[in-house]
Amino acid sequence: MKVRTLHFAPARVTPGMKLAKAVSDRDGHALLASGTALDAEILDRLIRRGVESVAVLVEDLRDEETIATELRLAEERVAAIFRGLGSTARAVLHSAILNYRLESLK
């Protein structure tokens, strides 16, 4: 089974999903290890500890054609929002955003 890592707010997580990365609270205290399966009780605890985002493993059901389309659309959107000229700092950010978008869709 092919899986990918996605980030969600705890309120968006479906019980049964597994953590792709360890979770810490805002003070840096470790709460849960990578690989932990999230059930309703654990999600309850994360919300109470102020956790606002978790990385989970999700089965990747996309075929090659869908992935290629998503990559092309993402590239076009990034080019559109970064239209026009700007500083070197903006160009560095442009490059970081494009890499991030393409990596997260692969």
Next chain:
Amino acid sequence: MSPPGLDELSFHAEALPSLPEVVNYLIRSLKDDGADVDTIANHINSDPAITARLLAAANSVGSGLSSRIHSAKQAFIVLGVDRIVSIILASALIHRFDTGGSAFDARMLWRHSLGVANCARVLAGQTGLDPDVAFTAGLLHDIGQLLMYTASPIDYVQTLELRRDTDISIVSAEQAIFGYDHTQAGRALAQTWKLPIAIEEAICAHHDPDDVGSEMGNLIHVSEVLSHALDLGEQPNNLVPDLSELACANLGLSWPKLTGHFAEIEARYDGLCLALGL
């Protein structure tokens, strides 16, 4: 009739609803470590509309919780003071300054402001600035647009049309029609409302931080650009503004290093929009 001058805006500021007392209190108590849960909860309970929205938002954030949240104090204990203060500020501002049904889409403005506030809170954690002040400054950074719209709705709608039709920045369009822009209008409003100086500087500096030279101004400027770059709010004509080299250098930011936080920022933004019904 020509648009109102910058010096006339303070008269129009009275037409904007004032900040609710509880929001004023929260902005002032952000840096007060002595503020305890009971005192803050009592202040919130004094405003039934805000209490009702807090409970709705808290139960939405905590949709996985085993029991419903029924009181402001319970919300504080369950979700934590920092998080609740952010929710109350955002919820109160969005509802207080709703221009629903008009040509000016305040909902889109708030979605953008929430995006900037969210980026500011994460970036503050990387730069040693106060994350709660950063969040509030992000929420309020475009408040000058609301003041300009209130002062002269026809001229402001014309400004938005000029921006859309010629693909120029909002600041350039405002300068062309009004002779000043929303950073100046926002500063005037911040002074009228007696907001903390760091927030006033952030409002003033968010498009052109180098002239102001304020740490919070630099942070909100970078957060504004990052929020556009991550497409938070997904405005159809979204354009990433120029980014100040000096602001990035003064904050010590490294984009390749910050890339690891982008997915987290997007997930947090989604959670906040969900909580606030935006």
